[in-house]
Amino acid sequence: MAEKKKKRFDNGPCPICGRAIINLNYITKLADGTEVCPDCVNKIRVMYPLSYGRKKGKKKTERLDPIEALTLDEFRAAMEKAPEYIEKLRAKYGRNAVYKVDGISMYPHGWFHAPYICAKGRVVFGFFDIGDEVEVIHLGVPVRAKIVDIAREYVNEKGCDAWFRRGEGGYPLKWMVFSQKDLVISPGDLIVKG
Amino acid sequence: MGVFKCALCGNECRGRRWTVKGGKKICAECSKKLDKEWKYSEWSKMSISRIKTFFDEKELIASHGTCSFCGCRIDPDSANNMVLSDKSVICGSCVESMRLAKPVFVTVEHGPGYEYKEAADDPMPELTLQDVPWVQREAAEERERRIEKYGSHKAVFIVDDVTKYQKADDAHQIYGRVVLGRIDKGDTLRVRRREGEYRKVVDWIDPQEFNKKARYLSEGYEGNLMVQGDVSFIYPGDVLTVEKI
Numbered sequence: 502m503a504e505k506k507k508k509r510f511d512n513g514p515c516p517i518c519g520r521a522i523i524n525l526n527y528i529t530k531l532a533d534g535t536e537v538c539p540d541c542v543n544k545i546r547v548m549y550p551l552s553y554g555r556k557k558g559k560k561k562t563e564r565l566d567p568i569e570a571l572t573l574d575e576f577r578a579a580m581e582k583a584p585e586y587i588e589k590l591r592a593k594y595g596r597n598a599v600y601k602v603d604g605i606s607m608y609p610h611g612w613f614h615a616p617y618i619c620a621k622g623r624v625v626f627g628f629f630d631i632g633d634e635v636e637v638i639h640l641g642v643p644v645r646a647k648i649v650d651i652a653r654e655y656v657n658e659k660g661c662d663a664w665f666r667r668g669e670g671g672y673p674l675k676w677m678v679f680s681q682k683d684l685v686i687s688p689g690d691l692i693v694k695g
Numbered sequence: 696m697g698v699f700k701c702a703l704c705g706n707e708c709r710g711r712r713w714t715v716k717g718g719k720k721i722c723a724e725c726s727k728k729l730d731k732e733w734k735y736s737e738w739s740k741m742s743i744s745r746i747k748t749f750f751d752e753k754e755l756i757a758s759h760g761t762c763s764f765c766g767c768r769i770d771p772d773s774a775n776n777m778v779l780s781d782k783s784v785i786c787g788s789c790v791e792s793m794r795l796a797k798p799v800f801v802t803v804e805h806g807p808g809y810e811y812k813e814a815a816d817d818p819m820p821e822l823t824l825q826d827v828p829w830v831q832r833e834a835a836e837e838r839e840r841r842i843e844k845y846g847s848h849k850a851v852f853i854v855d856d857v858t859k860y861q862k863a864d865d866a867h868q869i870y871g872r873v874v875l876g877r878i879d880k881g882d883t884l885r886v887r888r889r890e891g892e893y894r895k896v897v898d899w900i901d902p903q904e905f906n907k908k909a910r911y912l913s914e915g916y917e918g919n920l921m922v923q924g925d926v927s928f929i930y931p932g933d934v935l936t937v938e939k940i
Contacts, residue, residue: 543856695927
């Protein structure tokens with residue numbers, strides 16, 4: 502008896518890299534209707550940062566993705582420019598990864614522990630992982646700190662929230678958590694690595 | 696313990712028995728044969744027809760002895776050999792030389808239960824021996840194009856993602872694909888930045904699921920390169936090169 506064919510989770514090959522577009526996560530659809538794989542999108546995400554907000558006349562929070570306004574030709578052109586763009590950012594900040602703080606919230610951590618400082622914001626470029634040693638630049642003074650936790654905001658196709666526990670260039674973070682005595686972070690500060 | 700018919704060898708056997716997918720029974724001798732190829736957790740979920748096809752192909756490769764195209768001696772235990780649609784056998788190096796023209800399409804399918812499993816569609820077994828020369832020519836043209844674009848190196852690797860390796864401290868995995876040449880364990884990856892050149896040594900290689908037995912990554916394949924230390928200077932889309940020694 503012939504084997505039953507199993508259900509596959511892909512929308513055909515990506516027009517840029519030729520690999521399968523796995524449809525288990527959110528798939529970016531360009532302005533001309535073509536779909537591109539998440540790996541290709543991540544390569545230009547630094548140039549077109551993702552944000553979440555409400556569109557006019559709607560109550561629900563949605564993802565506001567500037568990549569969806571590009572055509573396939575524009576996408577290809579952006580992919581060629583992306584390495585140069587990252588070089589410019591590296592030259593501007595002089596670091597390998599930069600995080601910009603937009604808001605701060607604090608939570609108690611228990612007796613004799615420094616409180617949790619949750620810094621909301623977005624990764625300008627580079628990667629941040631849990632346990633990374635970073636520098637918090639507050640009023641021009643760098644202070645060494647260790648990342649306790651990270652949660653990336655993410656809304657999948659069904660509209661459910663899911664969290665990635667790492668920060669990638671161009672994506673907003675729900676929080677980057679620190680727990681350290683004498684650490685001061687305020688909106689507008691930079692958190693840098695490397 | 697009663698007598699049962701082994702689904703693989705077809706003999707009537709006694710003693711301990713193992714079951715594969717569909718409840719088919721396997722004798723102790725055949726289970727030892729399967730253990731050499733896969734783990735028990737893998738072969739117990741395979742169908743008997745898939746296992747039989749694998750051993751038939753292996754027998755065919757061993758009976759050929761030499762590559763039908765280039766004539767070199769074939770190692771029957773190598774995972775890279777391939778049986779074509781006209782039952783001719785080609786060696787691993789011939790397969791690798793054609794891979795740029797016929798890449799593997801890797802996707803995801805339903806695994807056992809509610810799991811997701813990697814599924815790979817390889818267009819190569821559908822070829823015949825007569826197709827091999829023109830596919831090789833196509834791959835060579837593609838290689839020339841890539842050499843023009845990236846320059847002449849031992850290997851060129853394009854980064855898709857950089858993640859921290861959870862099982863070891865201070866280790867990172869760089870996921871991406873080899874567009875040119877071949878990357879071995881111990882190779883030095885180089886990336887050029889404005890301020891200079893960064894280097895990282897490949898600690899070990901973690902290929903894709905369908906290519907699990909490979910000890911190196913050759914052109915057209917994807918996988919993780921494990922490196923020690925800080926890799927914060929590597930970003931998605933970077934071109935890493937390995938120089939010829």
